[in-house]
Structure formats: C-alpha cells, structure tokens
Amino acid sequence: MERSLRPLMAQRSRDKGSAVKLQDFRIGLRVLAKDPVYSLVSILGLGVGLAVCLLLLGYARYCWQYNAYIPDTDNVYIVKHRNNLELGAPWYDQAPLLLLAAARTAPSVTNASGYVGWFPLTVELNGQLRKLRSLTVLPGFAETMGLRVLKGDLNEALSRPDGIAITQDTAIRLFGTSDVLGRTLQLRLSAVDENRSTARVAAILRTPPPNTTIPFETLNGPNLSLVPPPMRDQLLGASDWLGYLLVRVRPGTSLAAVTEVLQHAVDEAPSAQKIPPEMKERLGDRKVMDIKLSRLRDAYFDREVANNFTSLTVNRGNSTVVAGLAALAILVLTLAAVNYVNLATIRLIRRQREIAMRKVLGASNGRLALQFVTESLLVSMLATATGFVIAGLALPVFSQLMNRDLGTMLTFENVSTAVGLGVALGLMTAIYPAWIALGVRSSLMLVGRPDAESPRSKHLRQALSVLQVATAMGLAGLTLAIFWQTRFAIDASPGFDPSALLVIDLPAGVTARNEKPRGLLAELTQQSGVAGIAISGDPVGRSKQSWSTEIKREGGGAVTIDVKSVSANFFEEYGIKPVVGRLFDSKIYQEDNPLPLVINAIAARQLGFASSQQAVGQSLLFRSMANGIPTLIVKRIVGIAPEIRFYSLREAPGAVAYELWSNSATLTVRASGSIADAERAVLLVWPKYFPNSVLEMKPAKEIYAANYADDARLAKLLALSTAIAMTIAAFGVYVLAADAVQRRTKEIALRKLFGTGRRDIGKLVAKEIGAVILLSAVLALPLAAIAIARYLATYTERTPLAFWALAFALLVSLITAAIAGARQAWIAMTLKPAIALRT
C-alpha cells in the first residue's frame, strides 16, 4: 500500500497539549521519587524558606495592621501634647481632658472621646483575685471607636454606676461562657483596696484583636461607683488632667484647623495662665504646651512616644525593623528559590536526552514549557504544604520570640496569600529551567552529542551560588554585631554592682508609706538573707516614674533637670560612693528631709558651677508644687554622685538631681548573701502583707537588660535566619562542587595520569569554591559594614568588637563551604583515572 506523506487526518499533526495534563504531575512525582534525597533537599529547602517568609511577613502584616480593626481607622486621630517646661520636652500620646469640649466644636470632627487607665480593676471570682485590663471611657467612646456590641446595651453599661461592659473572651475566661449578660462581678480598684463594689455585665463586646494600642478586657464609665467622686469630676469636667483623647474626623478634613482649635483651648486654659513670669520668659516664643494630632493607625510605630513611661503599658514597634524583617523574609525566600532553581537546573541538564526525545516526538515549545512549569508547581505546592506545617509548629515559639500574641496570624486571608505565593514561586522558579529545556537541540541528540550546559548557564548558576553565600555571610556579620553590641550594653556597668540587688514593685495604688508596705519593710529587713531595702520611684534602668523640674542658682538661669526621688539609704544599698562631698546617708539624714540635694557632675556644669567641688554646699532654688501651685523651695547640694546609668546605652547621660522622698512604689532589696536567699526571704514575707497581689520581683540586672529586650530578640531572629541562609548556601556550595567535579572528571583523570597528587586535586576543587567565597565576601562585607554602622549609630556607646563580626562571618562562611565541598573534593581526590577515562 502506497503511503503518502500527507497526514491521513489533518488534526493528527496538531499538538493538543495546551492544557496541564495529569501525566505531567505523574512524571513530576516519579522524577522526585527517583532521587529522594535530592528531592527532599529541594522541597525542604523551599519549604523552610516559605515557612520563614510566612512567619516574618505574617508578623509584618500584624504590625502594619495595628488598630485596623477600628472602622475607618484612617480618620481617627490621637491628641498628643508636649510640655515645653519638661526636660527634653517629649511628646506624649495624652492630652488635657479639657480639650474634649473644644474638639467636639472643631470643624469636621464627627466624634471626640477619650479614656483613662487610672482604675485598673481587679475582679474577685471564686475566692481569687484577677487583674483586669480595664478602661474608664468617656462619653462618645463607643462611637469614636466603632465598637461592636455582641449583646446588651453599651450605653447602659457605661452610664450606670453598677454597669460594666466586657469582651467576649474575658467573659469566657471569667465565667466559662460568653452568655453572661446580667451576671455580676465583685470589683475592687486594686488587690489591696478594701473598697468593693458589685457591677452588672450590661454589654458584651467583640474582643479587640491583639494588634491594637487600645487593648481592653472591660469598659466602664466615669459613673461607676468605684470611681472616686473627685476623679469623676475631673473626668467629666474641664480638667487639665491628662487622658487619652481620640478624635474622629470626616475624610479630607484639614487637620490644621482642628489642631488650631485644640491649641487655642490649651493656650487659654487656666493652668497655662498660672505659669510664673520667669518660666514664660524662658519659653520665649514657645508655648507652654504644644498640641498635635497623630493618626491612630500609626500609633504602634510612633517613636515619639515609644519610650514614654505612659506608653510602656502597650506594645510599640519600630517601622524600620519591621520593614527590615519583611525584606529579610523576601531575602530568605529568594535564597531558597535560588537554591531550588540551581538544583532543578542540574536535574534538568541530566534530562536533556528525554527533552530532546520529546521534541523529536513532536512536543511543541509550549507543551514542553508547560510540562516543566507543572513539575515546578508540584514541587512548590509540596514545599508550600511543608512550609505551612513548619510555620504552624514554629508559631508558638515565634510568638514568644517576638513577644506578641500572633495566634490569630493564620487567617484565611494570610493562608490564601501564602498559597498564592507558593504558586507564584512555582511559576517563577520554572522560568529558567524551562528556558534551558527549550534550548535543547534534538538534532545533537541524534548525532550522539548531547548538549552540555552552555557557558552562560554555568556562569549564571555560579552567580546564584555567589548570591547565596554572600547573603548568608552578610547576615552572619550583622547578627554577630547586634549580638555583641547587645551583650556589651547589658554587661555595661550601670555605675554600681547590680548583682546583689532585687527589685520589687509594690501593688498598684500602694506606696512605701502605707501601712502594709511599712510592715513588709520592717519584717523583710529582719530576714537573714536581706542586708537592706531602699525605696525609689524607679529602679535604675527603668523610667516609669520619671519627672523633671526647674532648678536654678540664686540669680542664675533655670535648668530643667531629671529628678530621682529616693530614700535616705538609697546610695548605701546600691553601693554608690560620692565623687565629691557626701551622698544621702540614713545615719545623717531623716527620711523626706526637703533640704539636702545630691546632683551629678553634668547637673553641676549646667547650673554654671566651675567645678563639682564648687557646687557642694551651695543652695539651689527647686521648683515644686504645693497644693497645685508652683513654688520655689530651697535645697542645698550636699554632694556630687557619680554617673549612674538610668537609661539605656542609646541615650547620652544627662543632668540628674536626687531628693529625699520615700513615698514611692519601688523597693530595692540588697542581698546579704546570695540572691536566691534574698528571693526566698521575700517570698516568705510578701504573702503576709499582700496575699492577693502577684509579687513582681526581678534581679536588678534583668531590669537593665529589659532595655535591650528588642535587640536580643532581633539578634535571635537574625541568628535563626542566618542559620537557614547558611544551610541553603551550604547546599549551593555542595551542588557547585559536585558539578565542578563531574564537569572536570576527565581533566582530573588526565592530571592524575600525568602524576598530579591528591593534594593538588583537592586544591583544584578548593579553588572553584574559594572563588565563590571571595566574590561573596567582596559583595557582602561592605554592605554588612554599612548595616552594622547604621545599627550602631543608635547607641551612644559601642562595642569595639562590632566590625570584627565581619571577619568572623567570613571565617564561618569558609568553614561552612569547606564542609559542604569536602565530600566532592574527596571524590575528586580518590577518582580512579582508568575508570573515569573509560566511561
């Protein structure tokens, strides 16, 4: 039968391979199964990269979404104030309550309200006391915040003297159910307050998400019976007491107009008129108080208020750090993707004969590309699933590391985004291997000359390996520098030895002069493990109770100085000696003696004294308040104290003055022996005086280290990322070495035939890897140095070791590369020439 070359049926020649075929997935699975270790490395590498990316991007989103749950949050503003009479004049995210009335009259303001946290309620339930995160809110709060009421009447809850609103989660936590409308709570103002009151749950609210700067468990109005009447008057009247004020405006509103109204109100306030003339003169053109509006949406990242003692109750973040973590997420994912592309490319080069055969059989470019895209998608989907599992398992640890409640991170939205990311990854990582596949020439298959990898492709893969190693090296350098700087800061001497000191915070609303603390102090001092107890507003290293005032010499200019209120034995118990003169001494000075003052050398200089010696014995006028009226009292400098590091190494030391005042809330216990013995003594005595209060006790060193908690967390996170990046880079180096040995097998065999020894063969392989490390160092180390310099710029004192981190990072990279390439180097060194040349 004559066979024509024309096709019998026209459609036979059409490649109907435009759709993804099940066959492609099957082949993909079989290719993976053929070399399980290789496949595991590919999938796991990509999976770990995805997991890191999911966690970090999820965290970044969590931070960027702070307060986003509030409806139309972009039009809600916080009223901030700055007292220009205060030392450093920092901004606070609070404002005088008298501004509420003015805000409500401002143009385009739809709602204005506020809240205070003065009354942290404690609930008595089943014989146990539990602290509540409670807010006392002013009229209009629900509308301003757009609160969602699940059950009951919020107005009733906030207006009745026995009314309270609680969140759904709080209801479940307290009662085991959210159906608690009408249930009663026994409330106290604090664990030590004997005043009790019964409140009825009149409304149940949707629980705010953890990413909010206005967290609460309960809300009550000023009319709650527990609120002392004088304070109620301040809340509801035109008071200059500070509270958190919120303003909701119409979209497109001119903030300048609203600010102007509020500024005018504060300028005309009675308290502004009471400023003494000399203080007004010092202010010059500046107002007593500046007012501005700040978006509630930006509150989490507001660095202006982050270090204020009023802000310490809510979490704050650093937008640069969060953006850096997001960039780190993309970087780690890119590294993992690069690693996969490298592995996939090598695998594909080994399948060139198969590709050529498919082309011979009629596969079109589109069909071939689709096959490899499908295989890549298969790997990326497996990696996405792996990434989810890893991320899910790591989430609790990650939450703890970041010190945030990230349990709600796995939302449908985030999971969908992650799946989309996996798909995008699969598509992108398929591009290069598919491009190589399309370039395979089937004619060379026929003539028995299979395509080797083109030089351009080889160089591209080497460049990718350089990128992997460079990233790992750079991260390692930065991580080490942050770690060393953090250790340097924590270990920096605060001006005394904190090792024998324990810090105890008295319960809220209690100060050292109350009856119970006096009893506690008396009994604790008798304990064998306790050498002495000092009282202060804050321990060294924390500034929750910081305050400043004007001090001046007779006839001289006033200087605003940071004031520390301490007991007479403060310096004794802290083991601090005077530089000049004497410090407070419990044997000489009575508690709360208003006359003696201790200052530091910086204060002496700022006050105009030629030397510290000259300052001792001199009198100063100290601005204080008596019955709400500013007055000047006379104090005498008895001595100059050494520099004590009250703040972190990020702040330069400033002028400090110490006065005798023991009615504060922080106790510092000096251990006579070990810290453990002192802790046992406190644990023994505390429950007798505060049976219902949780003891807040920490070693003084921990208080100081808390200033660097964020840095320590960042160092840990970077260390983990570095470990992952270094592992991925090690894979890259291993593959590079394997490829080099395979490519140069004949050359190695011939060299051996001509007498080259093992060592020289090993050097051959080392040279290939060494070139990658060298290029990586050239790329990474300068960039890491810049990053380190920027980080260190936030500190006033820096570790001298910081830039040694770069040398260490290079060393670690060399060692990692040596380990990764060792096996292939050994293979090359022990290669049998006869066998290699035969095959």
Added chain:
Amino acid sequence: MLKLINTTKQFIGGEIITTALNNVSLQINDGEYVAVTGPSGCGKSTLLSILGLLDIPDGGEYWFDGQNVAGWSEVKLSELRRGRIGFIFQSFNLIEELAVDENVELALEYTSVPPKARREQVAQMLDKLGLAHRAKHRPSQLSGGQQQRVAIARALITKPAVLLADEPTGNLDSATGDEVMRILREINDEGTTIVMVTHSPAHAAYALRTVSLLDGAIAAPADGAAVT
C-alpha cells in the same frame, strides 16, 4: 518522497568549521528501504537529522512531502514532523520515569488522539511486538532487545510514513539485532519508507538500496536513485 538537492550542512565550533554534508543530492521514494553506510564522521547521522526534520541544511534544498523545508523554523519543522516521521536510536532513548506503555503512548500525547483511543492503540502495538506482558515495566527492567522493540513501538504508534533508524542494532547482540532487522523488514513490507544508518554490511543488506557516504558526500552512485 524525500528529495535532497545539493544539500550542505556545516557545524561551526569556535574557529573550526566542519562540513558534515557537502552538496549531497539524494531521492528516496515512497515505500523504499534505504541503508546509509560509511565510516565514523562521514555525515550519516547529520543526513538522518536533516531527513528527519530535526535540522535544516545550510545550503541546497530539501523537499519533504512536496515542500522545500530548507530555511524553515524549528517550530514549523516540529509541526511537519509530528506524526509523520518515526525515529529509532542506537541507545533506545526511552524515558526511565515512564512505564513501557507510557513510553509508547508518549508519541500520541502530542496529537489529538483521545486518551481512550490512545490506550487501545498502545495495547495493540505492544501485543503486535510481543511486549504486552511488559507493559507496566520500566525500561531498566527490560533487555536491550526488548527496549529496542519498545522504541520501535513508539516510532510506529503514530503510523508514520517514514521511519528513520540510527544504528538500531548498535547496542544489541547479533541474534537480537537480526530480530530487529526482521521487524524492520516487516514494517517496510507494510509500506513504510525506511532509512537506516548502519555500520553492519549484513544489516545493510536487508535494505533494497545502499547509499555510501564518505567525507560528507555520496561515495558511490546510489542504485538508479541519484538525482541528476
């Protein structure tokens, strides 16, 4: 009919230019069985790749199915080749990740034959070549002869008009090689045009006509088939 007219093919590697085919003229009629012989490097495989539309000549003409395909793009050549030309290689070129039946079915995957029909055709082909009992085996589980039979099945499943065989018995022992030659003879008897490259004079004798190549040119006149 396949017709080469003064066809030339060169390979450029850096500064070296290798002339694989030098003004070759050759005509192969429908249903012919032609053996191409010659020493290593004489251009046999290059000739086969041009005949099989895997490569295009640098000079001259190549008439395939009434069309001069010299200068065509790879995409167009692929479309023309699909389903019309079958290939058998010395090293079989089976895909290890696919079973025997899947390897054979691969040739139909790029056509519009529905899956059910594909499976039926594959089953018939395997049965015809005595491989039905090995359908689910992987290539590495087969002997050389069996692998080559799978390759033949793959080449024939699309019922091509032309079958190109590049040293089909090169990796087989003599008995198995003879078996493969017998199969090719049967295929040719059914009307398929076969062009076979071989080093073996005994196997070349299976063909109706022998073309000898030397240094890229036809060394001896083909039996009444040279184009004038």
